[in-house]
Amino acid sequence: MNIKTDPTIDWAARDARVVHHPHGDVTDPARLVLVRGKGSTLWDADGRDYIDAHAGAWLTQVGHGREELARIAAEQMSTLAHFTIMGDYANIPTIEFCERLIARAPKNMAKVRLMSSGSEADDEALQLVRLYHHKRGQPQRTRILVLRGSFHGRTYGGAELAGGRPGIGDVPNNAIMLTPPLSYHSELFGGDDPTDFCVRELEQTIARVGADNIAAMFGELVMGPAGMIPVPDDYWPRMVAVLKSHGILFVADEVVTAFGRAGAWYTSLDYNLTPDIIVLAKGIASGYVPLGALLLDGNLADVLDGAGGGGSYAGHLMASAIGSANIDIIERENLLEASRLRGKQFLDELGELINLPIVGDVRGRGLMIGVELVSDKATRQSLFDTFPRLKKEIPLFTRRKHGVITAIHGGAVALTPPLVITPQEVSKVADAVGDVLARVNIHTGQID
Template sequence: MTDNERLHQVQSHLILARTHRDRIKDGLTVITKGERVWVFDQNGRRYLDLEAGMTRPVHVGYGRKEIAQAAYDQMVKLCYFTPMEFANEPALRLAEVLSEMTPEKINQFFFVSSGSEAVESAMKLAKHFHFFRGERKRYKVISRRGAYHGVTGGALNVLGTVLPMRQVMEPLAPGTVFVESPYCYRCPLHLTYPSCDLACAKDVERVIQFEDPEQISALIGEPIQQGFGAYAPPKDYWKVIREICDRYGILLIIDEVICGFGRTGRWFGIDHFDIQPDLMTMAKGISSGYVPLGAVGCTDRVMDPIDIFHHLHTYSNHPVACAAALKNLEIMKNEHLIDRSWEMGAYFLDGLKTLESHPIVGEVRGTGLWLGMDFTLDKKKKTPFPPQRVIRITDRAKEKGLIIKTMGQALEFAPSLIIQKEEIDEAIRILDECIREEEKD
């Protein structure tokens, strides 16, 4: 039996995440190898990966031997030791490095194994903060319609999008309050920026008053939101939210799971908005996907009242994951990948703008190497575009050797930060072809 036949035979034993049966009825694509921004399948076919591993973690590109070596060295030296009452060197070093690169007051860190766990930990830390200060009524969390914060219990509660994911697991625990997102292209409040006077942000205060300010623990949000396709809010949006949170003693959790570590051309997405979060969640680019790792960071003010953090994952503060992350961050610094993300992002955006002449392309946008292309059936009215047709565009692209992903009515692009101009040019050429073919259909 050949290797390929064997892969085909074993596919019935593996459960895939969020994959309709119909999508794999003709067999699986098995990715067997990665080099820089390219991946290869079981038949040796090469794909230009515009999504850094599809869930977008691989910031430094595939095949970095230095990260493998750092993980190997740490495994041999100390593979694991408990996060309770003991520390390990890589976790201590990584916490120190992060305290220097995150916003000024984010100073203490706890490491977990995913973005969802980081979100859980942040919400628990917020609850602990209020609990130890005697404000035990604060249990509600404000999230935004359209938000994505992960899939574990607490994270699922604040998931503001992808209806079936919530629906299947309902009833969810009470305590999440949703407000509107800043999605100006199709404003949920039917207003126009700037004459809207940031109504979506200011409305949060009205919701807090309605819900009882003394019951609210935290507000969580992605600095630039995935939900509608890499949507950056207006410049002052986060300032308004920060002021409202301060007025009511509510902690602000900024979810940097996607934006963090250079995705948007700054170390963190919130760096574009000049505000100070109380807590930050991170994952993906922190280790470039070489090992599972997430983190929550918070200010001393948040940690000070907390006598003990009643929380534990066996793999918290994992030494191997932290050692790999340290090497990954060193590469990002040495190769100036944050500046690169900003420069290449601008180049990519210029290329995508040339595709705005297509009748079905509504709006193209981006911050650093996180970009989106919103489709519409009518440019003037911004008529919604069937998500199935966006999926069809991604299927066409895959046939032509380009990996891209959908985000509802939009396409989203998040390549490794090492992508080169010629690769971006190649991607734009293929995208142009795919959109043209979709228009003909």
């Protein structure tokens, strides 16, 4: 379908005047103004179509243009759009939605706290793990274990979990950075097995800091912003066993991985984990409304019963109705299996790219695919350390030449399309990425 807007209107110029873009380039006024989507296809204001291999920040699980979700939103808004769930107020869509989240979760999960975004949910999880220990008479347990290079939101709490970010002021020195299990980067482990190395480092860190000073560990079950990095299968089970033996809570950050993105309702289930908290957002409503949540272990929920937080929009009726309908679509269309199948197809079709001089690793779990780019295969130095401009130029070239929307994260081309992507579309994306990467001159950084 050819969708065009009024050609006399310069939407890009109007955008540049008034919209402040996160990670925007103030020196480049160019904008891709999107106006419509259907399935895994997007259209811009000039009528050009694109395959969406980005899913609008990895979250449009059920694809674009779902009219049934629009109808459900309209019906709920015309009945009752929102009323707070603070105190003793409740509503039916939120009750039903929380029941459905718990029904699909690890068996120890008992309660749901709702909010509006993943960053907000991570921030609240940080507050809750400290409050839990405070209520149990251990207020000194404030320090947090995190993996170096991980991402847990854009709030001030998220900055604290990252060990601070330049220019935002002092951040409490509470985050303890651990070596991430980046199997491709074997230089990190001194010849040891990555999991053995990381478990030993965790035990040594706990002994040095003192378990009685550590509140929790936050972990992305697949490291997304770091470059779509699946961890060794034994990594999280062994790490969590150590944490639990010392009374340290485990917060599974599944903002990206849940709702089929990594091939399961919750990746915690794939690893047989029983986290104390699971952090959710992104695919929880496929981006049709802003929505985030925390799933709480039963014991932790009992200790924290009545704790504040959640925000004004917690338990939003329309958002809950959309969340339930999103679950219906994922189940009805078997999108968990689709994620696994299309992810395997990506890995199969992209696998031969390892022979290109700039490709160091091709990896993924479900529809979280990463193609790591290097300037030196021996040292594994990132291509973007050598040619920083390629971080922008590779996705731009892919989009303009092939009509495929991709992104760069953590030194890798990240492919995270809607779970409804077809086998034919996967092949088109793989061919486009292969063509562009084959054009990159490893010596000059030019795309020929």
